[in-house]
Amino acid sequence: WGVWEEFRRQSQQLAYMVEPIRGHQLEEPEQSDARQMAAAIATLRSLVREKAELAGRQS
Known part of the structure; x- marks a missing residue:
């Protein structure tokens, strides 16, 4: 199922993007963490929608 493979690949890329950000200790790590995770989740959600x-158009 190509769509799922693509989704998995992109979510892995996202994880790589978020990981280093999480590693940096900022003044308010929890807050920036939450913001980063929220941004990542929003990106994932829009990818899933896309x-x-x-997939709907192809079938």
Whole structure:
């Protein structure tokens, strides 16, 4: 299932992007962590929506 593979690949890329950010100790690590995670989740959600729309159009 190509859509799922693509989604997995992109979520792994996202994890790599978030990981180093989490490693940096900022003044308020919890807060920036939460912001980063929220941004990552929002990005994932829009990717999922996009993929679902593409899959819907193909079938």
